[in-house]
Amino acid sequence: MSNISSNKLDIINSPLVKDENKAKQILYITLLVxxxxxAGIALPYPVLAPLFSxxxxxxxxxxxxxxxxxxxxxxxxxxxxxxxxxxxIGAISDNYGRKKLLSxxxxxxxxxxxxxxxxxxxxxxxxxxxxxxLTGICEGNISIARAIAADLxxxxxxxxxxxxxxxxxxxxxxxxxxxxxxxxFYGIDSVFWAAAIACLICAMLSHALLPNxxxxxxxxxxxxxxxxxxxxxxxRRFFLLYLFLTMGVNLxxxxxxxxxxxxxxxxxxxxxxxxxxxxxxMIFTSIFINPKIQKRLSHASAGILGILLYGFSLAALPWLTxxxxxxxxxxxxxxxxxxxxxxxxxxxxxxxNRPQGKLMGMLVTIFCLGNLFAALIGGILxxxxxxxALLLGSAMSFVAGLIFYHGHYIKNIWPHSLK
Numbered sequence: 001m002s003n004i005s006s007n008k009l010d011i012i013n014s015p016l017v018k019d020e021n022k023a024k025q026i027l028y029i030t031l032l033v034x035x036x037x038x039a040g041i042a043l044p045y046p047v048l049a050p051l052f053s054x055x056x057x058x059x060x061x062x063x064x065x066x067x068x069x070x071x072x073x074x075x076x077x078x079x080x081x082x083x084x085x086x087x088x089i090g091a092i093s094d095n096y097g098r099k100k101l102l103s104x105x106x107x108x109x110x111x112x113x114x115x116x117x118x119x120x121x122x123x124x125x126x127x128x129x130x131x132x133x134l135t136g137i138c139e140g141n142i143s144i145a146r147a148i149a150a151d152l153x154x155x156x157x158x159x160x161x162x163x164x165x166x167x168x169x170x171x172x173x174x175x176x177x178x179x180x181x182x183x184x185f186y187g188i189d190s191v192f193w194a195a196a197i198a199c200l201i202c203a204m205l206s207h208a209l210l211p212n213x214x215x216x217x218x219x220x221x222x223x224x225x226x227x228x229x230x231x232x233x234x235x236r237r238f239f240l241l242y243l244f245l246t247m248g249v250n251l252x253x254x255x256x257x258x259x260x261x262x263x264x265x266x267x268x269x270x271x272x273x274x275x276x277x278x279x280x281x282m283i284f285t286s287i288f289i290n291p292k293i294q295k296r297l298s299h300a301s302a303g304i305l306g307i308l309l310y311g312f313s314l315a316a317l318p319w320l321t322x323x324x325x326x327x328x329x330x331x332x333x334x335x336x337x338x339x340x341x342x343x344x345x346x347x348x349x350x351x352x353n354r355p356q357g358k359l360m361g362m363l364v365t366i367f368c369l370g371n372l373f374a375a376l377i378g379g380i381l382x383x384x385x386x387x388x389a390l391l392l393g394s395a396m397s398f399v400a401g402l403i404f405y406h407g408h409y410i411k412n413i414w415p416h417s418l419k
Contacts (some may be wrong), residue, residue, distance in 0.1 A: 082364065087140070161415035
């Protein structure tokens with residue numbers, strides 16, 4: 001546990017970050033950028049399912065394909081972009097600096113959202129999809145925020161930093177859908193213009209407020225994308241468990257809005273408020289519950305707890321009626337916040353001697369690969385019954401929990417992990 005990469009030492013020993021206050025300043029700015037950036041990402045979230053479900057927009061009329069398939073394409077092409085981006089952006093930030101790359105990619109996101117708004121105005125599905133792909137490539141910069149959080153250890157505990165970064169992400173998923181649900185009344189393009197403005201603000205904040213010490217190169221940086229880490233059998237095993245977990249979570253993320261539309265005739269504003277409730281539970285758990293769990297459980301036990309809590313709650317969701325579904329939303333939000341707070345920290349501690357940008361890039365890449373698979377599989381299943389997609393998500397989360405339990409407790413696969 002005592003090994004710290006040279007990039008961490010560069011940042012900690014920098015004149016700009018020589019004490020805890022400077023480290024906190026970096027973290028707070030990173031949290032603010034994460035909040036605004038994720039809010040921009042989440043703005044379209046409550047809009048797409050009702051739009052393609054109604055089938056009235058020209059965006060839903062493309063090559064006579066079913067609207068469910070078009071929705072699956074729109075949902076899936078964005079995480080495909082993040083897969084392409086995150087697989088290299090995190091690794092590049094190890095070589096060329098966190099601040100510089102974060103600012104550039106945020107500008108790219110603003111441009112991508114602007115193109116998406118133009119595509120929405122003209123009802124051009126092909127441009128709409130390609131713009132979502134471009135935006136996704138730039139949004140792979142999420143891995144940089146996690147890498148910065150890891151770099152600040154041991155001045156700021158990794159688990160605490162990851163929980164705070166996650167809570168800001170949840171906050172973005174709270175504010176973004178809420179704003180998107182109301183902006184839709186001004187036209188679908190207004191949702192994407194707002195997202196573009198949010199990313200532009202983040203780019204300016206990153207450039208103006210983050211210290212230049214974050215541009216220091218990691219002397220241990222490795223060439224190649226994050227996926228080159230999969231040459232190691234132990235990291236391949238972690239890839240597999242995280243892929244199953246993220247597929248399970250994204251089947252929920254991508255298709256609970258459609259479930260609410262079909263089950264309760266929800267409109268975008270209703271979906272926005274359901275998302276607000278979900279993300280509020282995530283934020284509360286990240287800030288107040290995770291520190292208490294950390295005092296009582298190991299990182300591995302806490303990760304498994306979060307996975308199981310999520311999986312059982314999702315399995316119950318399709319069977320609940322009226323507002324009773326909110327019970328499962330609360331429990332799923334808590335489960336997601338718990339495993340998101342402890343699994344990245346578990347991996348980072350297990351491989352402290354590896355470049356953290358590349359490592360966190362791998363996690364983001366896996367998450368988005370799971371998002372892509374979930375969008376495609378869920379699009380097919382939802383043509384029959386959207387509940388099938390939700391139940392498959394629950395089953396996949398249980399498989400992930402079994403892989404984690406077997407790898408940590410039985411085979412002791414991951415090195416130097418927190419026991």
